[in-house]
Amino acid sequence: MSLRVGIVGGGQLARMMIAPAVELGLDVRVLAEEPGMAAGLAATATGDYRDLETVRAFARDVDVITFDHEHVPQDVLRALVADGIAVHPGPDALFYAQDKLRMRAKLAELGMPQPEWAAISDAAELQAFLDANGGRAVVKTPRGGYDGKGVRVVSTAADAADWIEALEPGGQLLVEELVDFTRELAQQVARRPSGSWRAYPVVETVQRGGVCAEVIAPAPRAGQRLTDVAESIGVAIAEGLGVTGMLAVELFETADDRLLVNELAMRPHNSGHWSQDGAVTGQFEQHLRAVLDLPLGDTEPRAPWSVMINILGGPAADSLESRIPGALAAHPGAKVHTYGKAPRPGRKVGHVNLTGSDLDAVVSDARGVAAHFDD
């Protein structure tokens, strides 16, 4: 009988696990939030991932539960584990992905390099942090943010007055130093429940409007020291937080050559989409192998350079599909991935991967392909 993988959440990350699951011969099942989602092809159940009985019924007949996102509540996760179900990543790891304050405290405990940060609960504490850190800072809601949501740059306590006012009694916000970074990088590590791991090469990510726009793999101008430090941070976090499956560590590189941990994701991540076509083992295949505790695959690049460019929904009403012929014609090596999602403005609806040996040409060609999806 095939190994059965249950994925909670029906978004594009679940969707992109379908292809490697089918090829490996896994029985892949998805608990989707609603009908017609990106991973709908493999949906065997529809329901609310916050409802224990919904998740429990879905989890009953699978060999492992994994996730499209990190939002399944702790009590649901812990009930599954108590039922004897393999859950990867598990609740102890996801605890840190679900709350940025806990994550910062744990990374401090592990001695990981990170921006200056504090937990604040009122305007005075925020102002004190601003005064101590050059007058500007980033305030984050500890929970629920993604793609730039729940993140705000402030220069006075008043800029965060609405969030402070909305705090529950005892509630806190995270405030972080506004890092003067030269660029953003991301380090991915896959780790099995039995402990072995494999690291991907560190990549450069380019964000626009808080959303990942482009990724170059490996990161250009990354010497051995940078590569080693990034990998050691990724592995230390994967091991220190007990992450199983794919971990992505978003990093700031500073002008004085430090790497500081920005965010974590305990799942396949946008910064790793290049690996589908650019690495011997794509991150979605690797995640499945990791959560099933199967031997991990080679993470070496298949080509000197890989470039990933996100396709965002635009204001135009015409469908994504009408753009595909032009995009495919633009470069015969382009790999166009689309997610079956309605192209609402700013929404990630697909991406383009391209590999090659001349970085400037790959970047330029990949942008030329992706431009077919612009308005």
Place this chain on the structure above:
Amino acid sequence: MSLRVGIVGGGQLARMMIAPAVELGLDVRVLAEEPGMAAGLAATATGDYRDLETVRAFARDVDVITFDHEHVPQDVLRALVADGIAVHPGPDALFYAQDKLRMRAKLAELGMPQPEWAAISDAAELQAFLDANGGRAVVKTPRGGYDGKGVRVVSTAADAADWIEALEPGGQLLVEELVDFTRELAQQVARRPSGSWRAYPVVETVQRGGVCAEVIAPAPRAGQRLTDVAESIGVAIAEGLGVTGMLAVELFETADDRLLVNELAMRPHNSGHWSQDGAVTGQFEQHLRAVLDLPLGDTEPRAPWSVMINILGGPAADSLESRIPGALAAHPGAKVHTYGKAPRPGRKVGHVNLTGSDLDAVVSDARGVAAHFDD
């Protein structure tokens, strides 16, 4: 709205179209012969592909109909075309794939190099062919053969007496020269309805017991002349027979450096499985692009050498899945593909792909991985 592809037949070739279909954002639907088939994940209908109304109902809501096999009857295919449905490959092309006698006659008309052959309807005609061709020959039933079935080496007319006796009035068998080949090769070409095409590099195939066992891509010791001749044969057949989608041409290479056409397949083919992991565009993605008349992808290898080894069901009762951990552990670059089929003896139930730059090492390593599926 997503482009909708309907695949008739639920076997492993349909299954392996699912992954690239999902990544491209296609709406992929399968008409399976029965529940629980290899392509079951995408099955939206179950029924008999020989029944016009079954196929017609399935075809009503798709943008193109394509196939897992070549066995859909001509009257069914022609009725779909008359309904205005895009069918690729179409009935005119499949006509030649469905009957080896018609195929031989058409290839002769096109001037393609092929073994000596004849249509025979009785023992005297077969004996005459044997007498003229060194006393041994291959007799084939024109229809329904695959993986060595419907093929028999004979040295007297009596060896085929049962087949001759079973002929319907006016029926014929194909008899072919027993080619003294040095090796077998295969040439694949993708062709769009609008006429443009892309050829894959010619590959070497190793058959055991009439079943493809190993493929090496590109074919070792293949000079420019061999490569060019193989490609020109593939393209001439694709154009001459009006093939749309993937065409595979199985070839004999002879001691005097001739290439002779052995068999044709108008669909993705076992000889092209290497391309899933070894070419910029895998044959299953390419087939989908071709039948949808989308721009074709680059067919260049991603590595100097790719090796594909089939996994056949063995006598052991234990499941394929129990072998996967050992196989994956044997080489971190190995790509194990399994088809979700019960591992009956001799049945193709999966394959292993491996790429690298040292051919001997790739062959040896790939065999080491595949050996985990032996008894």
